[in-house]
Amino acid sequence: MQKPKIHTMEELSSAIGVSRPTLSRYFQDPSKVSRTSANRILSGLEKVDYTPNFFATRMNRKTTGMIGVIIPYLNDLFFTRLLESIETAAMRAGYTVITQCSHADPAIEKRAAETFLSMNVDGAIVAPLGNHSDLQVYERLNDRLPFVLMDSRPETLADVDFVGTDHLQSTGAITEYLCRVGAPPVFLAMPRVNFNALEREAAYIKKMDELGFEPRIIGVDPMDSQDHFEGHGLAVLDDMFSRQELLDASFLCANDRVAIGALRAAAKHGLEPGALRRGGLRIAGHDDYPLCPFMTPTLTTVAQDVTAIGQAAVDHLLKKLRGENIDNNQVILLINGVLKLRESA
Amino acid sequence: MQKPKIHTMEELSSAIGVSRPTLSRYFQDPSKVSRTSANRILSGLEKVDYTPNFFATRMNRKTTGMIGVIIPYLNDLFFTRLLESIETAAMRAGYTVITQCSHADPAIEKRAAETFLSMNVDGAIVAPLGNHSDLQVYERLNDRLPFVLMDSRPETLADVDFVGTDHLQSTGAITEYLCRVGAPPVFLAMPRVNFNALEREAAYIKKMDELGFEPRIIGVDPMDSQDHFEGHGLAVLDDMFSRQELLDASFLCANDRVAIGALRAAAKHGLEPGALRRGGLRIAGHDDYPLCPFMTPTLTTVAQDVTAIGQAAVDHLLKKLRGENIDNNQVILLINGVLKLRESA
DNA sequence: AGCAATAATTGACGCATGTAAAAAAACTTT
DNA sequence: AAAGTTTTTTTACATGCGTCAATTATTGCT
Numbered sequence: 001m002q003k004p005k006i007h008t009m010e011e012l013s014s015a016i017g018v019s020r021p022t023l024s025r026y027f028q029d030p031s032k033v034s035r036t037s038a039n040r041i042l043s044g045l046e047k048v049d050y051t052p053n054f055f056a057t058r059m060n061r062k063t064t065g066m067i068g069v070i071i072p073y074l075n076d077l078f079f080t081r082l083l084e085s086i087e088t089a090a091m092r093a094g095y096t097v098i099t100q101c102s103h104a105d106p107a108i109e110k111r112a113a114e115t116f117l118s119m120n121v122d123g124a125i126v127a128p129l130g131n132h133s134d135l136q137v138y139e140r141l142n143d144r145l146p147f148v149l150m151d152s153r154p155e156t157l158a159d160v161d162f163v164g165t166d167h168l169q170s171t172g173a174i175t176e177y178l179c180r181v182g183a184p185p186v187f188l189a190m191p192r193v194n195f196n197a198l199e200r201e202a203a204y205i206k207k208m209d210e211l212g213f214e215p216r217i218i219g220v221d222p223m224d225s226q227d228h229f230e231g232h233g234l235a236v237l238d239d240m241f242s243r244q245e246l247l248d249a250s251f252l253c254a255n256d257r258v259a260i261g262a263l264r265a266a267a268k269h270g271l272e273p274g275a276l277r278r279g280g281l282r283i284a285g286h287d288d289y290p291l292c293p294f295m296t297p298t299l300t301t302v303a304q305d306v307t308a309i310g311q312a313a314v315d316h317l318l319k320k321l322r323g324e325n326i327d328n329n330q331v332i333l334l335i336n337g338v339l340k341l342r343e344s345a
Numbered sequence: 346m347q348k349p350k351i352h353t354m355e356e357l358s359s360a361i362g363v364s365r366p367t368l369s370r371y372f373q374d375p376s377k378v379s380r381t382s383a384n385r386i387l388s389g390l391e392k393v394d395y396t397p398n399f400f401a402t403r404m405n406r407k408t409t410g411m412i413g414v415i416i417p418y419l420n421d422l423f424f425t426r427l428l429e430s431i432e433t434a435a436m437r438a439g440y441t442v443i444t445q446c447s448h449a450d451p452a453i454e455k456r457a458a459e460t461f462l463s464m465n466v467d468g469a470i471v472a473p474l475g476n477h478s479d480l481q482v483y484e485r486l487n488d489r490l491p492f493v494l495m496d497s498r499p500e501t502l503a504d505v506d507f508v509g510t511d512h513l514q515s516t517g518a519i520t521e522y523l524c525r526v527g528a529p530p531v532f533l534a535m536p537r538v539n540f541n542a543l544e545r546e547a548a549y550i551k552k553m554d555e556l557g558f559e560p561r562i563i564g565v566d567p568m569d570s571q572d573h574f575e576g577h578g579l580a581v582l583d584d585m586f587s588r589q590e591l592l593d594a595s596f597l598c599a600n601d602r603v604a605i606g607a608l609r610a611a612a613k614h615g616l617e618p619g620a621l622r623r624g625g626l627r628i629a630g631h632d633d634y635p636l637c638p639f640m641t642p643t644l645t646t647v648a649q650d651v652t653a654i655g656q657a658a659v660d661h662l663l664k665k666l667r668g669e670n671i672d673n674n675q676v677i678l679l680i681n682g683v684l685k686l687r688e689s690a
Numbered sequence: 691a692g693c694a695a696t697a698a699t700t701g702a703c704g705c706a707t708g709t710a711a712a713a714a715a716a717c718t719t720t
Numbered sequence: 721a722a723a724g725t726t727t728t729t730t731t732a733c734a735t736g737c738g739t740c741a742a743t744t745a746t747t748g749c750t
Binding site: 295 | 404420432446575606642
């Protein structure tokens with residue numbers, strides 16, 4: 001507090017009697033300076049208040065040590081967990097993460113990408129907005145930077161690396177489980193906000209075909225475009241149950257947030273979904289949203305391995321920015337989901 | 346894509362035939378340049394690929410147009426909503442928000458604060474970590490920058506401005522409601538991770554005293570220190586119900602996430618909390634977590650006005666950094682909570 | 691003590707922009 | 721068309737630090 005504020009390395013240099021280039025090297029990596037100088041600098045820093053200017057350092061370094069991350073929503077625990085695992089992995093590797101949230105707006109997403117470019121971030125990881133995103137933004141980033149797409153994948157981008165869940169496996173696994181233990185499930189879709197929505201639908205249909213069941217999908221048209229997920233699930237099933245339809249069906253919801261809305265619809269109509277009530281109403285989700293174990297009934301789902309996805313995204317990005325990708329083929333890392341059997345199905 | 350990449354303003358200047366200082370002024374504010382030059386620059390930019398270097402611009406401007414925000418958790422929808430409202434308010438005012446999450450680690454919080462200082466952000470808004478934070482970090486920020494503390498308030502900081510919910514009012518209101526409509530509530534505390542935990546406890550006790558009821562607080566010692574909230578609520582009440590205690594009590598939970606755990610404990614023991622069952626078990630929360638309307642039963646709570654808090658924090662910060670705070674007295678903005686009566690109490 | 695090896699300092703230049711003052715050019719106005 | 725006003729260009733310097741080459745100081749070793 002009372003320590004005198006020092007603004008430049010120059011001042012610091014004359015204040016503690018160590019040359020500026022030495023200071024510069026010290027702040028980049030203390031081990032690049034001799035033991036004695038390091039100690040002299042350390043004890044000097046205790047007497048004054050100085051931090052190297054963030055912009056000046058970053059501007060001149062060839063590498064900024066920053067990686068940019070864009071996610072579409074902040075109000076979704078799936079993305080925040082993903083973000084957390086990325087931050088942890090990046091921090092461990094000595095990188096700083098700059099996060100931008102596109103708030104589901106392609107214009108903001110585009111601007112965020114431009115910001116990353118103008119900041120010379122060392123690499124970028126993006127969870128795409130979905131149908132509305134401008135794919136050129138990803139192509140542009142991919143051209144200019146080590147770049148990894150995450151979570152949801154636009155099929156048409158042939159050169160962009162991707163890390164995410166293997167939805168064919170995950171959705172397949174839960175579909176298979178539901179078919180095995182009870183009535184074949186109806187798929188309660190989510191609004192098609194991203195590419196996963198369609199991928200999960202497709203995976204469901206494929207597995208149903210495989211098992212010889214008739215697929216059926218409801219809730220494709222959002223009833224309430226305001227509320228993407230919980231509200232959507234609630235509205236669709238509330239409507240259904242009010243018409244006394246599908247009262248004892250099995251539902252596979254496109255994600256857990258939709259499933260939470262579905263659970264609410266069931267409760268509203270006095271229905272008690274559950275695995276134990278053979279033949280009765282069942283509701284399952286996808287993702288393993290953190291609140292699943294606390295719902296009533298607890299929600300059966302397939303977990304996406306968020307930690308693994310985040311870690312893999314960072315690992316792969318670092319490999320790229322170190323130039324370790326041997327060939328230039330597109331890399332697609334798909335990570336398996338894990339069934340979480342609970343009460344609801 | 347195919348447009349030639351231009352790296353410096355100098356190059357751009359000779360490429361489109363406009364002097365560099367004019368370009369500089371254009372990029373800071375297009376209106377500071379004549380109509381004709383603006384058009385010439387615009388059409389020039391369509392032919393090439395150029396963005397001003399983020400660091401170089403920021404380094405030289407007296408004002409960076411950035412405000413720093415630190416929040417303790419990302420995996421909490423309360424904070425993400427707060428963050429969203431701050432970002433919206435800041436964006437509207439033309440500021441860029443840099444977010445850092447301290448991951449409940451005082452060392453990370455401190456480093457984030459230092460980063461903001463070294464970036465010359467125009468101001469900072471921080472939601473404190475809680476008991477473990479280093480208060481000197483806030484004092485330091487407050488000394489060096491326009492600074493506002495948000496959400497939870499360390500009492501000992503006499504000079505730091507604050508924006509948050511009036512817990513005396515909000516907790517008082519729900520306590521009063523619970524007393525009025527049924528049995529006086531027991532307070533199910535949350536782990537004392539931040540100052541709000543204690544403030545709500547105190548507000549509960551005060552209101553109970555006022556109404557002539559005996560306050561009772563449970564769950565102060567975290568049973569499971571891993572899981573702060575839902576798991577805590579579940580563990581405490583599960584334990585309680587297993588011993589056949591408090592089976593028909595009213596519970597006021599320190600926040601909604603604890604309440605969600607409490608709901609789960611009730612369901613696990615076959616109990617159905619509800620406002621309609623007079624004299625029976627009731628559970629209420631605090632915050633209006635977005636999932637409250639989707640719980641079973643839907644969760645009665647007091648809403649914190651997140652939008653108002655975020656907006657007020659930004660407004661006040663902008664006022665400070667424009668030098669509009671007339672006197673230097675500490676400003677404390679307290680915003681009222683609003684009762685959300687639902688099924689659970 | 692003397693020599694080689696290692697580390698630190700000095701001085702100079704570069705980075706991509708902001709900014710200010712003076713000169714030149716482009717418009718307005720009468 | 722001349723005078724006056726606004727805008728742009730020119731020129732030069734500033735920002736805070738990275739980086740390099742050459743020089744000097746320090747260290748370890750025999």
